[in-house]
Amino acid sequence: MPFIPHTKEDIREMLAAIGAPSIEALFDEIPQELRIKSLTGIPEGLAELEVGRLMTERAKLDGTPLSFIGAGAYEHHIPSAVWAITSRGEIYSAYTPYQAEASQGTLQAIYEYQTMIASLTGMQVSNATLYDGGSALAEAALMAVRAHRKSTSMRLLVPASVHPHYRKVAVAMAGNQDLVFDTIPYVRETGRIDMAALTAHAGEDITAVVIPQPNFFGVLEDVDALTDWAHAQGALVIAVVNPTSLALLKPPGEWGAKGVDIVVGEGQPLGVPLSSGGPYFGFMTTRMEHVRQMPGRIVGRTVDLDGREGFTLTLQAREQHIRRGKATSNICTNQGLLMTAATIYMSIMGPEGLERVAAQSAQRTRELVAALTRVKGVRKAFDSPHFHEAVLLLERPAAVVLRELADRGVLGGFDLAADYPELGSALLVCATETKTAADIDRYSAALAEALRAARAA
Amino acid sequence: MPNRREKLIFEYSRPGRGAQGQWPAKAAVPADIPATLRRASRPLLPEVSELEAVRHFTRLSQLNFSIDTHFYPLGSCTMKYNPKACHQYAMLPEFLGRHPLGPESHGQGFLACMYELQEMLKAVTGMRGVSLAPMAGAHGEFAGVAMIRAYHRARGDHARNEIIVPEAAHGTNPATATMCGCVVREIPVMADGDVDFEALKTAVGPQTAGIMLTNPSTLGVFERRIKEVAGIVHAAGGLLYYDGANLNAILGKVRPGDMGFDVIHMNLHKTFSTPHGGGGPGSGAVGVSERLLPFMPIPVVGRDGEQYRWLGERDLPQSIGRLSAFMGNAGVLLRAYVYMRMLGREGMARVGDFATLNANYLLAKLTAAGFDAAYPSRRASHEFIITAKRQAREHNVTAMDIAKRLLDFGFHAPTTYFPLLVPECLLIEPSETESKEALDAFIDAMVAIKREAEGDTQLLKGAPHTLPVRRLDDVRAARQLDLAWRPAATRG
Numbered sequence: 001m002p003f004i005p006h007t008k009e010d011i012r013e014m015l016a017a018i019g020a021p022s023i024e025a026l027f028d029e030i031p032q033e034l035r036i037k038s039l040t041g042i043p044e045g046l047a048e049l050e051v052g053r054l055m056t057e058r059a060k061l062d063g064t065p066l067s068f069i070g071a072g073a074y075e076h077h078i079p080s081a082v083w084a085i086t087s088r089g090e091i092y093s094a095y096t097p098y099q100a101e102a103s104q105g106t107l108q109a110i111y112e113y114q115t116m117i118a119s120l121t122g123m124q125v126s127n128a129t130l131y132d133g134g135s136a137l138a139e140a141a142l143m144a145v146r147a148h149r150k151s152t153s154m155r156l157l158v159p160a161s162v163h164p165h166y167r168k169v170a171v172a173m174a175g176n177q178d179l180v181f182d183t184i185p186y187v188r189e190t191g192r193i194d195m196a197a198l199t200a201h202a203g204e205d206i207t208a209v210v211i212p213q214p215n216f217f218g219v220l221e222d223v224d225a226l227t228d229w230a231h232a233q234g235a236l237v238i239a240v241v242n243p244t245s246l247a248l249l250k251p252p253g254e255w256g257a258k259g260v261d262i263v264v265g266e267g268q269p270l271g272v273p274l275s276s277g278g279p280y281f282g283f284m285t286t287r288m289e290h291v292r293q294m295p296g297r298i299v300g301r302t303v304d305l306d307g308r309e310g311f312t313l314t315l316q317a318r319e320q321h322i323r324r325g326k327a328t329s330n331i332c333t334n335q336g337l338l339m340t341a342a343t344i345y346m347s348i349m350g351p352e353g354l355e356r357v358a359a360q361s362a363q364r365t366r367e368l369v370a371a372l373t374r375v376k377g378v379r380k381a382f383d384s385p386h387f388h389e390a391v392l393l394l395e396r397p398a399a400v401v402l403r404e405l406a407d408r409g410v411l412g413g414f415d416l417a418a419d420y421p422e423l424g425s426a427l428l429v430c431a432t433e434t435k436t437a438a439d440i441d442r443y444s445a446a447l448a449e450a451l452r453a454a455r456a457a
Numbered sequence: 458m459p460n461r462r463e464k465l466i467f468e469y470s471r472p473g474r475g476a477q478g479q480w481p482a483k484a485a486v487p488a489d490i491p492a493t494l495r496r497a498s499r500p501l502l503p504e505v506s507e508l509e510a511v512r513h514f515t516r517l518s519q520l521n522f523s524i525d526t527h528f529y530p531l532g533s534c535t536m537k538y539n540p541k542a543c544h545q546y547a548m549l550p551e552f553l554g555r556h557p558l559g560p561e562s563h564g565q566g567f568l569a570c571m572y573e574l575q576e577m578l579k580a581v582t583g584m585r586g587v588s589l590a591p592m593a594g595a596h597g598e599f600a601g602v603a604m605i606r607a608y609h610r611a612r613g614d615h616a617r618n619e620i621i622v623p624e625a626a627h628g629t630n631p632a633t634a635t636m637c638g639c640v641v642r643e644i645p646v647m648a649d650g651d652v653d654f655e656a657l658k659t660a661v662g663p664q665t666a667g668i669m670l671t672n673p674s675t676l677g678v679f680e681r682r683i684k685e686v687a688g689i690v691h692a693a694g695g696l697l698y699y700d701g702a703n704l705n706a707i708l709g710k711v712r713p714g715d716m717g718f719d720v721i722h723m724n725l726h727k728t729f730s731t732p733h734g735g736g737g738p739g740s741g742a743v744g745v746s747e748r749l750l751p752f753m754p755i756p757v758v759g760r761d762g763e764q765y766r767w768l769g770e771r772d773l774p775q776s777i778g779r780l781s782a783f784m785g786n787a788g789v790l791l792r793a794y795v796y797m798r799m800l801g802r803e804g805m806a807r808v809g810d811f812a813t814l815n816a817n818y819l820l821a822k823l824t825a826a827g828f829d830a831a832y833p834s835r836r837a838s839h840e841f842i843i844t845a846k847r848q849a850r851e852h853n854v855t856a857m858d859i860a861k862r863l864l865d866f867g868f869h870a871p872t873t874y875f876p877l878l879v880p881e882c883l884l885i886e887p888s889e890t891e892s893k894e895a896l897d898a899f900i901d902a903m904v905a906i907k908r909e910a911e912g913d914t915q916l917l918k919g920a921p922h923t924l925p926v927r928r929l930d931d932v933r934a935a936r937q938l939d940l941a942w943r944p945a946a947t948r949g
Contacts, residue, residue, distance in 0.1 A: 027836075028836065041577070046798050059550075059552055073556060085515060090521045091521065092523070095733045099522070101861065101927065102522040103522065105517035114940055125938075132781050165779055173780065176606060176638040246500065249495065254497070266782065278738070279787070321627075324632060330599060333733075340735065348505075350474075350475045356484065359484040362490070411560065
């Protein structure tokens with residue numbers, strides 16, 4: 001029996017010990033009318049050899065196209081050591097570290113992660129991860145409402161240039177608690193937050209202002225001025241950042257005169273494969289003064305009975321298993337395995353390696369934009385500093401062009417038509433350190449062909 | 458397990474050291490990025506060689522208990538073996554490299570797996586629709602209660618904002634209700650572990666949005682009058698939520714859909730054997746009855762002829778929306794898919810059989826050895842509760858002491874002090890993948906600990922003794938917060 005070790009003799013002895021005539025008799029408390037005879041709709045079991053063949057065939061259907069899609073999930077080189085270690089059974093098959101003495105490996109890894117991610121974002125404390133970047137923004141919004149004792153509006157200003165899916169997740173997860181998210185538009189020429197539209201809210205009761213860096217278009221915002229304006233209004237500031245970019249860019253803890261209050265983002269770029277969207281992990285860091293409002297698990301360093309250093313989950317009075325209906329969040333399981341992968345990734349890359357990844361990605365994107373805008377019918381949407389993504393305007397509908405490109409084995413970017421129809425035919429493109437000059441040439445040649453095909457159609 | 462600690466990774470760090478073989482070539486920072494937006498000082502990341510990093514994290518892993526190394530009878534957590542094939546085939550390069558926003562034309566293999574997973578989960582639960590979007594059990598609970606709210610609102614029934622929860626419920630249940638903007642109403646459980654019927658009848662009314670139940674309950678017993686519970690709640694206009702934490706117990710035996718539940722979440726990291734990873738990722742797929750179909754979280758995978766495609770806002774305009782930036786924990790879902798395909802129809806029914814056999818065997822042997830069952834008149838489901846109330850009273854030995862001493866014997870502790878209503882509670886769940894020998898060894902350890910409790914309790918009270926650390930000072934951890942390492946020079 002797959003994964004069940006019992007012999008006939010075992011079963012006989014065990015039933016004798018229980019005093020039951022059969023395994024079936026163990027279900028005698030379940031009302032007969034509820035019992036099912038067999039599971040219909042489930043195929044016969046497969047041996048590993050057969051399931052391996054099936055999965056390999058399925059994987060081939062997806063192929064390995066050349067991708068220039070970013071939009072919140074980024075293809076970076078992952079050192080072999082990251083997943084070789086993360087896949088070890090002692091990490092992979094361990095439970096949440098509630099029994100601290102039997103989980104020092106996991107707990108210490110979390111403490112090291114908290115140290116790294118707090119430093120990367122320029123904040124004092126980090127939790128042990130949330131589900132992903134989108135849900136982390138939702139949790140940050142709820143946390144801001146708890147942390148801001150003077151604001152009663154439960155109203156947040158969220159730029160349209162925050163990832164559109166993150167904004168939807170925030171509404172889906174926080175809207176039931178009556179939080180209000182007001183959208184701040186961007187300037188059509190620059191792709192940056194419209195300061196005039198933002199400052200029109202001066203004097204209102206605003207719980208928090210969300211500031212993305214880089215924003216969804218890859219564009220860099222004037223984060224110092226935005227942070228100072230928000231703080232002058234008495235609002236908290238929630239930064240949404242890309243962790244790779246922070247090797248180069250000013251950490252949110254240093255934005256403006258005081259630094260931001262809460263930082264969240266998607267941790268996937270730090271050693272986590274694209275894998276169709278998950279599992280990834282959301283990170284969240286904050287100031288020490290807000291630590292008791294933070295959702296999720298937190299690890300602290302302490303000592304044992306003999307005075308030896310050790311690690312344990314702490315501040316658990318915030319959490320659902322203690323506080324139940326009054327907890328800071330209902331989150332229980334988080335994304336521990338991915339956090340471990342990210343901690344190994346950050347250790348192997350170090351400050352120099354991560355900086356090189358960020359700089360190379362930024363350079364490659366500039367080369368990509370230069371090559372693609374040389375193609376007839378393609379131009380840049382925004383004239384602003386950017387990180388490793390950019391918006392291109394096409395003279396034919398992006399959806400059509402992307403289909404033509406996919407037929408040529410190139411995934412050309414993310415079509416902005418559904419989320420930003422006012423931009424017309426717009427494509428968000430990304431290049432990281434994984435893209436070579438030859439890859440960029442291949443894309444620009446394919447784009448020229450695709451546009452020709454689209455014109456002919 | 459090594460009885461030592463491992464240095465912090467930062468203590469290995471030396472300026473100028475690094476894993477250069479992993480770095481891309483040096484590139485200039487683009488000139489268009491203004492200096493005012495640049496970082497002034499480097500982040501506190503370690504500067505270590507690749508070998509130092511590998512050795513450090515390998516040594517850390519050796520300080521953990523895990524299923525691959527230890528028996529883990531952790532009640533309500535279903536710590537069964539995680540087959541290696543599930544990991545290997547979810548990690549095929551095409552799956553790992555697939556971008557979440559890639560076109561459906563380059564995702565038919567992945568989407569086919571997701572569609573079939575939805576169908577199989579519908580079949581085992583008896584529900585009409587499944588969304589794989591939620592990323593953990595609590596996230597699935599959120600989706601479930603949010604759907605219940607959306608359903609009432611869509612009918613103009615705005616007064617229904619109360620969620621009924623039995624007092625034995627997992628802490629996520631009331632926390633979820635709060636997150637959904639609902640009021641929580643707890644009802645008691647009777648001495649035999651079933652829900653208090655009279656209390657339930659009094660609790661329901663025009664304010665009732667729904668009830669959240671686990672069956673078998675967190676007390677490790679099957680709620681025998683579930684159909685009547687469903688009748689009472691439905692008659693009052695409320696809906697029934699099934700917390701799937703204990704689905705392992707009834708796999709192939711009964712289906713939540715047949716019991717009358719309107720919405721369920723499944724912990725794929727429990728029942729369908731995806732790894733716990735030291736605290737996630739989980740996966741909390743939700744199943745719904747007919748009336749909640751329009752409200753499922755997006756995206757869902759649909760099929761047009763031979764082609765698979767994403768269903769989004771346009772297909773489900775009444776959806777409670779997106780719960781993640783992309784589509785939940787896709788890689789976890791692939792692992793669950795491989796597991797279900799390997800087990801097949803017969804294998805799934807065997808899960809319920811042997812999880813229940815193992816639990817009842819442990820219960821029988823432990824009670825024969827003099828331990829007290831919390832519900833002696835009841836069958837165990839896939840788990841059961843031992844109460845150490847007597848040991849606490851007679852020998853001043855608590856459930857925590859027993860749990861910690863088990864670690865010395867090489868067993869992970871059972872779940873302790875949950876559910877809260879059973880004093881000195883040890884919630885024990887062996888899962889179906891453990892052999893009789895493993896269970897017997899655990900029983901021997903429990904008997905040895907009982908003997909210690911009745912004699913010299915010094916070893917027991919001070920346990921564990923053989924692990925990298927002894928009991929930790931949790932009060933100090935919470936009072937003198939040390940949540941991130943700082944170099945000596947900057948410590949205040």
